[in-house]
Amino acid sequence: xxxxxxxxxxxxxxxxxxxxxxxxxxxxxxxxxxxxxxxxxxxxxxxxxxxxxxxxxxxxxxxxxxxxxxxxxxxxxxxxxxxxxxxxxxxxxxxxxxxxxxxxxxxxxxxxxxxxxxxxxxxxxxxxxxxxxxxxxxxxxxxxxxxxxxxx
Numbered sequence: 001x002x003x004x005x006x007x008x009x010x011x012x013x014x015x016x017x018x019x020x021x022x023x024x025x026x027x028x029x030x031x032x033x034x035x036x037x038x039x040x041x042x043x044x045x046x047x048x049x050x051x052x053x054x055x056x057x058x059x060x061x062x063x064x065x066x067x068x069x070x071x072x073x074x075x076x077x078x079x080x081x082x083x084x085x086x087x088x089x090x091x092x093x094x095x096x097x098x099x100x101x102x103x104x105x106x107x108x109x110x111x112x113x114x115x116x117x118x119x120x121x122x123x124x125x126x127x128x129x130x131x132x133x134x135x136x137x138x139x140x141x142x143x144x145x146x147x148x149x150x151x152x
Contacts, residue, residue: 005047044082
């Protein structure tokens, strides 16, 4: 039996709280969230495309298995967030903080990852070749270039 996923299209939210909300499996298209809070929210397996999350707080949120395409998270915070197997494709992540987030198994394909804060991250063995980090802020991070780039 197939269960239909909830779909949000072009919703606009400003300064709203989604703290502890269960938004698992939601499909979001061209939605806009400005200064919203998703602290402790259940966002696993969500699917976003063309969305904007500007200066949003995802502290402690579960985004495991989520997929994001051409979505912007500019200035957002993912402190202590669970991002296992999350996939970001051509996303704008400028100024995002991933301090002490669980990032094992995440996939990054393209996008703008300028000025990202990866404090307390272990990036050893992760293939981050597609993120195009010109100036990542890797204070206290363990950094290892992917094998394919190490030879160049």
